[in-house]
Amino acid sequence: MNIGDVARQSGVPPKTIRYYEDIGLIRPNRSENGYRAFTENHVHKLAFLGRARALGFTIEDCRTLLSLYEDENRESMQVKAVAEEHLRQIEEKIEKLQSMRTTLTDLVEKCAGDHRPDCPILADLSPVQLSE
């Protein structure tokens, strides 16, 4: 199978597939003409990677998950540990963003949004009283 087929079947773009090969996530063979030659298994792995990336796992996490996926002797606690750590980081990000949202919502509400220069948003960002 050529890269285009695999891309369609896995949902991962050709550029990204080549990149994943570069960083050693997948190792397709080569045909005589130099084209990458993929198997069904590669399609599965790429779909796996696409899904993991969509859940926000880093590439390094994906590398780990993929090796566990292929390891018949894995222990589910290993997988769970990766997922839990990732979940923690997602929750951290959510909290940070929510705090930003709270502040911004407040500022946006307070700003008249008219033709006058006075602006609570700038006032909040500014460490000193705006001159004039």
Added chain:
Amino acid sequence: MNIGDVARQSGVPPKTIRYYEDIGLIRPNRSENGYRAFTENHVHKLAFLGRARALGFTIEDCRTLLSLYEDENRESMQVKAVAEEHLRQIEEKIEKLQSMRTTLTDLVEKCAGDHRPDCPILADLSPVQLSE
């Protein structure tokens, strides 16, 4: 004032201050010895930038906000527009992360996390039934 002092007073690290000069956010003079020479105004601007960055505004947003901050003829609607657009993007990110969290929380709960290989997390990521 040297860069170290400004860094302490504004809360922005020296490296970042130099970077901000590189990209034209601030323009300190130079002393005879080649050191950057900052004023109180630079401290204010940097604190402004630090706060804006903490609220998640991009550097380009910061550039816009800074120019509005310095423009006595600004209209608050210009500031508000930038903030509202940023707010929208933050809300998008939050939603995306919350959806990831929902899925991950569910998967983590379902995973035994023991010494056996069976794992609902991998099963979810995998497009096919795990063999054996």
Added chain:
DNA sequence: ATTGACCCTCCAGTAACTGGAAGCCTCATA
């Protein structure tokens, strides 16, 4: 033989810094 759709590699750019190397400058102390 040519066309169009593939495929290849390599290079650069993204965002916003951060770390480090190599080398002046300055000030206080021995």
Added chain:
DNA sequence: TATGAGGCTTCCAGTTACTGGAGGGTCAAT
């Protein structure tokens, strides 16, 4: 006066995970 610590300078590279583009082979069909 020498020296050492700490601060300042520039420049280069690395981070994350791709993405776009240039320049150029390959293949199948007309």
